[in-house]
Amino acid sequence: MQQKSDPYRIEAVDRALTLLTLLADRGTLSVTEAGRELDVAASTAHRLLSTLAHRGFAVQGDRRLYHPGPELLGLGRTAAAPPLPERVRPYLEHLYAEVGETVHLMVRDGAEVRFADGIEGTQPLRVGLRTGANMPAYCTSGGKAMLADLDDDAVDALHPGGLTPWPGEQIDSLPALHRELAAVRAHRFGLNHDESEPGVTAIGASLGVIDGEHAALTVALPTARFATVDATALADRLLRACRHARRALTGAGDDSPN
Template identity: 40%
Template structure:
């Protein structure tokens, strides 16, 4: 058996990034302080390394500033279709961002989280930045709610009151769940979900699912803007463009044989 030695030309930053990837694969969630300790580097260094992994899809960040394995490292069966869906959706999202002049994202629901797989930034000077790699609570984000709205009410209730939700501390109280169900019913009626300052105080967003009528979705497209333009992105022309993009992506997914519910 050959002994693998550290190369004499080893690049420390690359070595640390690879160690960081291994840590992500070993743990469910990883905080910057823990990563810095494991790598024996300053937290600022660990943060810069992690930021690059997020940018390239190797890591995802949630709203508690924790990190987990990103789509580029996933080995599950859904990873292939998800990557194919992303490549199909990308040109449509970029075209929509230019058309509506706001930031557009492809969002995936994983359990009770909404994970941003890709972002096309809008051209305006004051805009929402790149969300790729961000993980948010699905019941607060527009994309997450758009996807949840394609589920039957009992399935939504199970997600937020079941054993897994209770064990993870993410269960919703009865009043919170009732409020969420009302929001989802409104989203089903109008065809899109809204987030006005729920995930970030100065952010507004609308989201629509990539779904076939009567079937649960796994992905959504969202349009994000500063809260001051929250009313603008709900104008009929913007919502029509959002729905047209979703329909175009669904047509291309069907043509490529990619299932809409990933």
């Protein structure tokens, strides 16, 4: 696919542009496919895709496939699409109606998460909204769920200097984070127990990549009440909400939040 006749061609730039073209044309791209198209080793293709992801031109989602990132999508955007919080809102509202606790939509930005939307619980003792706040992904439930979508090399690339210190951190190294993410993959949701802030416990599940944004839904409640709830039922409701939202917003499957 590469055009190698131009004497002024810079190989690394040409490869990156080739990958951007493939992402735009196909919608998804694996490391293996990238290596085959570029005629390079998989390790080289992985580094190129990781660099694009670091700059926001690609994002890695389910099954370790790369998708167009917000920067790439923005280059060709001619009309404003409804923002992700608006599209996810019906599923966030349905989750809130089912669990009766504070719920949030999170979006990953590199190694951090941003609380993009939320609905606050009405119980006397409840977790307040964090809409607009940013935190390290590794100490939040939704952040862990999204990091678990990535492979270990991609997680390491997001933390070149190690983990950003956080007051409530219980994970203090990349090896510890990898062990935590293995557990998240097994359970399909992340758990934050007094890690983002004292007295708050939350569970989060990934929505995958939607409109070029890596997103998750979370349920947060006071730690004191978490011990009294049916955590399995709570996780089931969260996973069901994510499944319905993902099917609807990626254009496949059931689009009903019920």
